Amino acid sequence: MIWLVWRQHRAAYWTLLAATALSVAWIILKRADLTDYLAAHGWPSATGKWVDGLGPYQFELQKVGLGLGFAPILLGVFLAAPLLAGDLETGTAKLIASQSASRIRWLCTKLGLSMLVVVLCTTALSIAFGWWFEPIKSSDSGTSWSDGFIFDNTGPVPVALALFTVAAGVAIGMILRRTLLSMVVTFVAAVIVQLLWGRARLHLGDVITLTTTGKDHPMVFPEVPHGAIEIDRWYATGSGGTRGLGTCINGASESIRAACRQKADISGWSIDYLPISQLHSMQWFGASILFVLTALITVFILLRGHKRVV
Template structure:
């Protein structure tokens, strides 16, 4: 009787042991990262509540004073005499709004610095990874388990905060808040960009930590690399989509929410004369006459309609870079522990 049931019991024990090993890896990863995960989720909840309160207060002020869409200087007849109300709106709600914006701007760097860089370097520096790799856990499986939880929590947190910021930003209006989509900090805080940049910073920090195997050194290098990449994105952003050139032969200007790249004068033949060709000074008028400038102007700009295409293109580039960095990381881990 016992002989008949023994194989089944042995098989069940083996299945249980296998499940335990799988559960053990996930449990260890959770124990190692639960502080990070709970901290980010707490940040998401606190940030979401703060943005909702801020958004409600801003919407109430705008409705009470009827200044939605009014800038400090506006050509809209409805906005005449509201300069003081707009100034009060900006001084009252500007600090809270900029705080939320700065949080999203800094989130990628903080992710790479405090989550990505120590993720593997701490274990490699202390040698604790050896215990996990000797428990029938392959190096790629170990790496996947280490990366999965931080990546999911970072993506959820960044997406939630970006959605709350977008909701608040839209309620305040670009003109009334003075926070235009094309500003460096504004673009980095809106839409998919902070999510993609945070995942890229996580991948860079993790790869750096694996290669250097020193936590402090990895944090310093990660901060430098993410800073350089952020600066590079700012420099190339205007070239991600072809800009629009608008001629104003009889005067005029583009909307306030257009991202003006450069401008100049129109000649009588319809050619474009960049600003600065005729420098200010005694000979400026003679220079303009020599170039047949007739008083018209032109503007090269990204209209507000370009915001989301530009954001998705930049986010796509960041995600592609994150995928490349992650692939390099997997290859390095496989070669190291093969």
């Protein structure tokens, strides 16, 4: 059965493996270019000039990260959607169901082998991309660890996103039973998943609030920890509340604005931020949700396949 499934989908599998190998090799070369530049300009010294010339390297990192962000969509459309839909549309599924091997064994082999290839490829790309980004992860270089092209391409997140999209694509193909239609619907569903994930990304962490006090210096802005992502900021009041940043900005002079702040009981700043130390916990929390959803979809596929000729 493994030989049969591999031979049936060998073009897709070999394409994925070859593309991954070439991508990893290219990332290794680009990482070497980055480290050569950093070593020549005083990295990791805070007084070095290495930050000033990072622009081209960051732009390249961003382009590759954005490209890798399309990988789950492509996997869902070109690998997952036709995986069962093609067999259902051509009648191959009925032929296989009439053989001595059970439908569940056939489904498990198709899903298992496809997901194994996906896990191998996305894990390799995640490790390579994270290794590339590691030297400048905590720098004030303008590239933030919370950006989608970083957060979604390192750690367990790319594996979880790819597996979820693949499982969803297979389920869509099983239900619709038409290859082209399944590919179109899977594409739309995968894009929606990416958009929803992008909106939920920063909600995976435990937001920390930093508040300053002191009516004599209400405008002294506090520094958040190095590498942290600022979520929002307000004025803090002496009573423990907050006011919007638009409070007391229309005064003709600083003395008038200061009087306004005193009247409004503004005593400092309130800053919400996410420290870089939460990166891995946020990634694993989000990935665990996707893994659970992937497992549920897989159970649905197996149950549906067990009850009827798929």
